[in-house]
Each structure stands twice: as structure tokens, then as C-alpha cells.
Amino acid sequence: MKVSDNLEVAKDANLQLNYYQKEDQVLLAVDCIIFGFDKKDLKILLIKRNFEPEKGKWSLIGGFLKKNENLDQAAVRVLKTLTGLGDIYMEQLYTYSKVDRDPGQRTISVCYYALIDVNAHNFDGIQIDSASWIELKNAPELIFDHDEMVQKAIARLRRKAMTNPIGFELLPEKFTMRQLQNLYESILDKKLDKRNFINKINSLDVLVKLDEKDMTVSRKGAYLYIFDKEKYEKKVEEDGFNFKI
Amino acid sequence: MKVSDNLEVAKDANLQLNYYQKEDQVLLAVDCIIFGFDKKDLKILLIKRNFEPEKGKWSLIGGFLKKNENLDQAAVRVLKTLTGLGDIYMEQLYTYSKVDRDPGQRTISVCYYALIDVNAHNFDGIQIDSASWIELKNAPELIFDHDEMVQKAIARLRRKAMTNPIGFELLPEKFTMRQLQNLYESILDKKLDKRNFINKINSLDVLVKLDEKDMTVSRKGAYLYIFDKEKYEKKVEEDGFNFKI
DNA sequence: ATTTATAGTGTTTAATAAACACTTATAAAA
DNA sequence: TTTTATAAGTGTTTATTAAACACTATAAAT
Structure with missing residues (x-):
């Protein structure tokens, strides 16, 4: 069948779906890799x-697209x-379609994938009691192709981290340089x-140093910072933000 | 409905699709942005x-996913x-899902999106006589959200071009420095x-200079080069290829 | 007062990127 | 055969960015 034939039938608003097209309809799932940062460790939810199949195995959270x-x-x-x-940074990653996935x-x-500050929110609203934050390094094997998804998400996160100050999403509002x-x-x-890290961050000029210190981390205490969201967004517009660590 | 309920029903191999899930089935289309390079210009097919709807309007090529x-x-x-x-470089870009797209x-x-050398292949096999190579700069408005797709593809191509020698796919086997x-x-x-371009390319050490010249471009003629695919792939493995123009 | 743990702070060197202009080879024209 | 026209080819200098490197400061606990 030529592509044009296919399109012709399928995209005519006046036609019902014919048998073959109904046959080709599929369920679209959405799976989420939720990255969380918890003081020192990068985790996933x-x-x-x-439930069957694969009962007892670990998996990403997911659901189905509705009409x-x-x-x-x-x-x-x-x-x-x-x-x-709600109000969480999310970004589409990739679509997986192996016939027998x-x-x-x-x-x-x-x-x-989503980025979230584990400590800034309480998870009383959590609906699935079997959900856990797992350190990335110790993550168990996952069902289906979920491991592949996580690998791709990590690669994307890494690339993103090299060009965008993603700390906004993963850190609490006030944070120390060491946390960043x-x-x-x-x-x-x-x-x-x-030193190189701090120099680089400061050269970006998007942080505001507060007079406040976090005294829990050391005798001396560490100054707290906040992101200057306005400056950041202005920079993004101007020069696309060239942020290389 | 909780996510877990949904998953439980949907992923049980022993259950048929229930009514709600059948309702949520959708048609999955595949649309392709085909970039071609033709001597001096970047084009898309x-x-x-x-056919209706949007008869007479320009569009990307596409089709539907089969079971x-x-x-x-x-x-x-x-x-x-x-x-x-066949044997064309293709890569998944993004999935578009606006309800009324x-x-x-x-x-x-x-x-x-695909990368292709317009001149290296003849298009006798072309099935749709209404298909044309259009210069990117002069591209007409496209149907649906196809313009958005093209914009995203260009952005991806640009990023890719900054880190990978994609010339492999878009240039003929033998090419001049000027073409690259x-x-x-x-x-x-x-x-x-x-000069900076040539210095950079040469520092990558993936081209082989031939004794042959392309005499059609100037009186003097220009030396032809080929990619050294082996060297290139070895480099990719070793250091991920850091190719910044 | 001393100990202790982590915060905080600059400079030097190396690597990479950017700016910059003249000569050369050849075919075509005179 | 000489001249002319055209794009190819070729290095160096300067500016910017990245990388390597070690000591002092602060405040709490004892």
C-alpha cells in the first residue's frame, strides 16, 4: 500500500475508521522516571x-493515555x-514500541522524566504504598524495558545538567553551595x-547569597543561596545559557 | 482511578481489553522529516x-504504525x-499528541527525522509524484503541527551537528572541504x-584526503576527501567524540 | 584555650576558540 | 602565450575558557 493511500483514507474527516485502521489502534502508556535529590543522593521513585504479570518486581510508575x-x-x-x-518539572523523553515489550x-x-526535591514535599498524598525512593546506584532490575528507559533518562539528565541550571527543580528553595x-x-x-565549581557558578550570576546560614552541616555553617529566577530566565532568552560544568 | 488499578487491569495477560481500554485505544502515526543536502542547500522532502482534508496544502510524509x-x-x-x-540514518524525535492536532x-x-544525500541517490523509486525537495529557508506553511515538528527537528539537527560529524549521512562519499x-x-x-573550520576538522583526524580533485567548482579545483569510518567509530567509542564547531 | 569539621577563597597554567589576509593552481579568455 | 578570473589552500597571534592546585576562617563542642 502506498503511503498516500493510507493517509488519504485515514485523514478524511468524513470517513469512519475502517477495519484495518481499527485493527492498528493501540494502547498508549505513559511511564515516568521520577528523579529525586535527597541531600546527597540522586534517587528514583x-x-x-x-499484581500480575511480574508481581513482586520493581517498575516505573505509569498509566494510560485517555481520549x-x-x-x-x-x-x-x-x-x-x-x-x-503537581507543578513538577516534566519532560517527554522517548517512545518505546517493541512489539513484545x-x-x-x-x-x-x-x-x-520528572525532577523533584524529595525533602521539600511531604508525600502524604501518595496513593501507592509500595512506592519507594531508591538510590540510583542501588536500583534493582526493572520489568519490561524500564531499565532501558532509566538509562536514557540518566543520559538526558546528564546532558541537561551540562547546559541548564536544573538545580531549580531538584533542590529546596534555599540551599548551600555544597548541596548544589x-x-x-x-x-x-x-x-x-x-573552587572551580564555585567560580563557574558565580560567573553565571543567577544565585543570590543570603545572610542566613545552614548550621546543621558543620561547625562553621554554610551560607544559603536562592536562585534568582528572573535573572536566570532573562539569561536563557538572551544567550541560551551556556552552562558547562 | 488509581494508577495501580489501571495497570492491574491493563497488564494482566489473561484479561481481554475491557470497554474503557478499548475506548482509549488510538491510532499511532509516524511522520518523517527528511533532511537532504544538495550542494549548497539544506532541504526537506x-x-x-x-486528498482531503487540507487538500493542496504541504505536509510531511507519514503513515500509520501497524500491529x-x-x-x-x-x-x-x-x-x-x-x-x-533504505539504509538511511533515522532517529526518533518526539511524540505529538494534542487532542485536536x-x-x-x-x-x-x-x-x-532522516538525513540523506539528495544527489547520491536517484529517486526513480519515488512513489508519490507530488513530493518535492524544498529549501528549508523557503519552506511553505505545513498542515497540522508539522511546522512545530520541523522546528524541533532543526534544533535537534543543530545540536547533533555540534557534537557529531553527521556529514557521513548528508554528503556524497567523496566531498570537498567547501562542501562540508x-x-x-x-x-x-x-x-x-x-581556516578555523579546516583546522578543526583536521584536528579530528577522521578524513582521508584523496589525490583526486573536483574540477567543477573552480579553475584550481578542490581536493576530494572521504570519511575514515573506522577511525571515526573508534573515536566515538573512546572519547564520545567531542566535536564543537 | 583547644580541638574539630567543613566552609570559603585566587592564582597559575593549559587548552581551546576566534580573529585575521595573502599566495597558489588552473582554466578560460584575450 | 600571456593575462585574467576564480575559488582553494595555508599559520599565527590573541582572547577566552577550563583545569589544576592548598591554605585560612569560622563556630561549636569539649
């Missing part, structure tokens, strides 16, 4: 399945349902030089 | 629709059907300094 919503909305809904939280039925999964550096070290999975 | 194939295969099939060509029916579109520079200038949409 996983659930232990209490009346787009994928972004579906991802937000899934996250809201699980964590009770879900042995139960043909499902295509559009994968999203810990975040980047977690994401990039390597040690950074403290 | 578009078709003029000879027995994955998305990569669908994209390859669509490209093959249109151009008669296609006024005819609910369709989610997974977008791919033209390619990068087209993609990045800016003039580059000839």
Missing part, C-alpha cells in the same frame, strides 16, 4: 508491583495520582573541584 | 496533499515507500571561518 487528554497531561495526571504533587498486550509507552555541588556530582557521577 | 512492527520499522517503511530508499480523528504522531563547510553553515545558519 519505583513501585513494587502487587480527552494529551501526553503531557497524562504524565502530569499519573504523577499527581502517585505522589499527590509488554507480554500482556501490545502497548506503546511514551516515557517522561553534590547534586551535580550525583548527576555526572564524578567529583568536581570545589 | 514535502508532499503536496492531493506487527515497532516505530523504527514503521518509519523505515514509510521512508522506503516514499523514496524507494488532526481534525479528522484522534491521532498521536511519533516524529522521526557549506553543510555546517546550512545547518547552523551562519558563516564559518574557512
